[in-house]
Amino acid sequence: MIEDCNLDGGNAGYLPTDKATLKAKDLENVYVIGDNTDLPTSKAGSVAHFASEILCENLLREIEGLEPRAVFDGHSNCFIESGFEKGILIDFNYDVEPLPGRFPLPGVGPFALLQETRMNHWGKLMFKWIYWNILLKGEEMPLEPQMSMFGKWAD
Ligand SMILES: Cc1cc2nc3c(=O)[nH]c(=O)nc-3n(C[C@H](O)[C@H](O)[C@H](O)COP(=O)(O)OP(=O)(O)OC[C@H]3O[C@@H](n4cnc5c(N)ncnc54)[C@H](O)[C@@H]3O)c2cc1C
Numbered sequence: 001m002i003e004d005c006n007l008d009g010g011n012a013g014y015l016p017t018d019k020a021t022l023k024a025k026d027l028e029n030v031y032v033i034g035d036n037t038d039l040p041t042s043k044a045g046s047v048a049h050f051a052s053e054i055l056c057e058n059l060l061r062e063i064e065g066l067e068p069r070a071v072f073d074g075h076s077n078c079f080i081e082s083g084f085e086k087g088i089l090i091d092f093n094y095d096v097e098p099l100p101g102r103f104p105l106p107g108v109g110p111f112a113l114l115q116e117t118r119m120n121h122w123g124k125l126m127f128k129w130i131y132w133n134i135l136l137k138g139e140e141m142p143l144e145p146q147m148s149m150f151g152k153w154a155d
Contacts, residue, residue: 002036014038019094020070022055029062031055040094041074049135050075050145075147077103079124087120089113093147099154104143106151113152 002009007027009015016025017037024030033055034048041047051072058068074094081087089111090098102109111123134141 010038012038018068018070019074020072021058021068022051022072023058023068031059031062031068039074042076042078044076044078046078047074047076049141053145071146073146075145079120079127081121081124082116085121086116086118087124088116089120089123091147091152096147096149099152101152103151106148108151 002013002015007015007024015032015036015038017023017032017039018025019039022031022033022037024032033051035043039047039051054069054072061068075091076093077089077091079087079089089103091101091103091113092098098114100115101113103111103113110119111117112120130141133139
């Protein structure tokens with residue numbers, strides 16, 4: 001708990017965090033990640049994953065006496081099982097709501113954003129393997145932490 005560490009979590013118990021740098025507000029040498037933050041985004045593993053790349057870079061910059069880079073955009077993505085072996089994939093950030101398009105390769109996919117497809121369901125199943133064999137081992141994923149607008153369109 002934030003309060004157990006003698007930190008001020010405000011009314012809701014989340015640590016006030018700069019949404020772009022991930023530096024704790026009003027604290028020196030403290031950066032925050034994951035569900036503990038008060039960032040205006042989902043409490044989701046994907047947010048923590050994308051934020052971790054920014055946070056690591058900014059921690060190293062802090063150690064070197066440099067200003068943190070204000071580059072976290074609140075990127076989140078999530079498979080949603082919709083039943084009957086179909087699923088939906090959403091990809092969004094602080095400013096952009098989930099849009100239709102293809103993911104991760106613009107125009108190609110193989111996943112369809114905001115659409116209910118069998119491939120999205122298979123993507124969710126494949127993610128289980130990715131989680132245990134790549135993410136938990138700290139291996140690199142070929143995805144940028146920031147949300148890309150390539151291959152997406154507004155209705
Ligand atoms: C049922 C459920 C389903 C979810 N499904 C999804 C999903 O499909 N996709 C998705 O992206 N996100 C999902 N989430 C959200 C995701 O799990 C969280 O957003 C993510 O785990 C947050 O990571 P974290 O590191 O901030 O916190 P956590 O993963 O909660 O890690 C915090 C760790 O700190 C430890 N800890 C707590 N207190 C102390 C202490 N005093 N000293 C030492 N250690 C301590 C805890 O034991 C824990 O291991 C789901 C969450 C739940 C509950």
